[in-house]
Amino acid sequence: MKRKPSLVIIFFALFFLFPTIGYGDVHTTLESIQRELIGKLLPLAATLGLVAAGFSFVMGHENARKHLQVAIFGAIIGFGAPHIMRLIQSLVH
Numbered sequence: 001m002k003r004k005p006s007l008v009i010i011f012f013a014l015f016f017l018f019p020t021i022g023y024g025d026v027h028t029t030l031e032s033i034q035r036e037l038i039g040k041l042l043p044l045a046a047t048l049g050l051v052a053a054g055f056s057f058v059m060g061h062e063n064a065r066k067h068l069q070v071a072i073f074g075a076i077i078g079f080g081a082p083h084i085m086r087l088i089q090s091l092v093h
Contacts, residue, residue, distance in 0.1 A: 038081045046071075046078025 053071035057064040077084075 034085070038085060042078040042081045046075040049074045049078075 049071040053064070053067040056067045061067065
């Protein structure tokens with residue numbers, strides 16, 4: 001079966017850009033993915049949600065109050081995610 005050269009190039013690019021994938025096992029790889037998602041992506045999404053809800057409120061959207069409630073709840077989850085994960089991990093172990 002002949003492989004496409006673009007897939008091989010993508011594989012090697014990912015291997016060199018993310019060396020932990022090449023040298024780590026499944027556990028360390030999942031921990032690094034979890035750390036990136038919880039440490040960077042969730043707080044960023046929570047902040048963007050708060051900004052969008054704020055714009056909705058300033059622009060006078062009729063559902064602005066609901067947008068703010070959902071954004072605040074998302075921010076609590078987003079910024080509290082590391083603590084929530086530690087709590088769940090301590091309960092499981």
